[in-house]
Amino acid sequence: MSRLDRTGQRLIGVLIEKELSVPDIYPMSENALLDGCNQKSNREPVMELVGFQITGALMALQEQGWVARIDGGGRVTKYRHKAVDRLHLDRAQMAIIAELLVRGPQAPGALKPRLTRMGVHLEPEAIESQLRQLAGRNPALVEQLQLGSRERERRWRHLLGDGSEQVAVPETAEAEAPLVRSSARSDDGGLEARVATLEQQVAALQRQIEQIVKGRVGD
Numbered sequence: 001m002s003r004l005d006r007t008g009q010r011l012i013g014v015l016i017e018k019e020l021s022v023p024d025i026y027p028m029s030e031n032a033l034l035d036g037c038n039q040k041s042n043r044e045p046v047m048e049l050v051g052f053q054i055t056g057a058l059m060a061l062q063e064q065g066w067v068a069r070i071d072g073g074g075r076v077t078k079y080r081h082k083a084v085d086r087l088h089l090d091r092a093q094m095a096i097i098a099e100l101l102v103r104g105p106q107a108p109g110a111l112k113p114r115l116t117r118m119g120v121h122l123e124p125e126a127i128e129s130q131l132r133q134l135a136g137r138n139p140a141l142v143e144q145l146q147l148g149s150r151e152r153e154r155r156w157r158h159l160l161g162d163g164s165e166q167v168a169v170p171e172t173a174e175a176e177a178p179l180v181r182s183s184a185r186s187d188d189g190g191l192e193a194r195v196a197t198l199e200q201q202v203a204a205l206q207r208q209i210e211q212i213v214k215g216r217v218g219d
Contacts, residue, residue, distance in 0.1 A: 001086070001139065002064040003162035007057040010037045010047060012066055012160075013101025015081035016094050020118035027070045027078035030054050042114070044103040056202075087141065092130055095120040097141065100158040104165070105145055107153035131156050 004012060014036035019026040028036070034054050037047055058079060061067040065086065070078045083089060089097060095118040099111055106114075108124035108131065115122060122130070134141040135156075145155045 002066070004061075004066070004160050005057075005162050005164050006047075007037075007049060007053055008061055008066065009101045009158075009161055009165055010043075010049075011054070011057055011061060012081050012083060013098045014039075015067070015079065016083055016098035017102060017118060019081070020091070020095055020098070020120075027080040029076045029078050030058065031076075033058075033079065042103065042117075092120045092122060093134060096127065096130055096134070097158060097160070100142065100156065101160070105155040105157040107151070107155045109153055110155075 011033060014033060015026070015028060018028060018032075018036060025032060030051065034049060034051060037043075037049050037054065040046055058067060058069075062069060065082060067079050067081055070080060083094065083097070087093075087097070092115070095115045096111065098118070099106060099114050103114070108127040111127050112122065112124055115127070131142055131144070135143055140159055142156050142158050145157060147154050
């Protein structure tokens with residue numbers, strides 16, 4: 001299964017979240033996705049993506065089979081996720097994965113009110129049970145973390161990422177240069193993952209351009 005970089009994780013998380021919480025705006029346009037990814041509330045970390053990053057990431061996600069492009073019925077192209085097809089999730093599990101994608105590791109108690117926003121009403125014990133089911137999949141979709149200092153509950157994290165989401169960035173650095181944090185301030189593993197993603201995006205763009213050119217020559 002192809003792994004998701006930071007931008008891909010945020011996009012898939014937003015698509016699932018909006019489908020469950022605000023179905024009237026789903027599928028979503030690139031502009032709506034940009035707003036959803038950069039949303040200041042219910043996001044960790046807060047991101048400051050720009051349009052070309054969304055465009056490139058969506059192309060890569062299409063190539064990897066994570067999203068589908070919806071044409072027709074309007075002037076604006078829209079996108080839907082294919083997480084259900086790829087991961088075979090029910091509604092509750094989709095909501096849990098979405099929350100872990102957009103907010104990072106969380107404990108069942110913290111997940112409860114956030115899942116409610118997406119119409120999933122479960123007690124922490126039931127959420128824990130769902131998480132254990134996801135951890136028991138092959139391959140596992142989540143894993144439980146060790147209890148951290150000052151934590152009362154052990155948190156869970158998703159396993160859909162390529163590792164770039166685990167690169168820590170000092171808060172002062174984010175405040176000073178939020179648009180730089182995805183490259184120069186990352187470790188080697190995170191940098192390699194992002195370079196690989198950029199290469200995929202460039203390859204997807206090249207293929208799309210070739211298809212357009214061939215179509216014009218054929219005309």
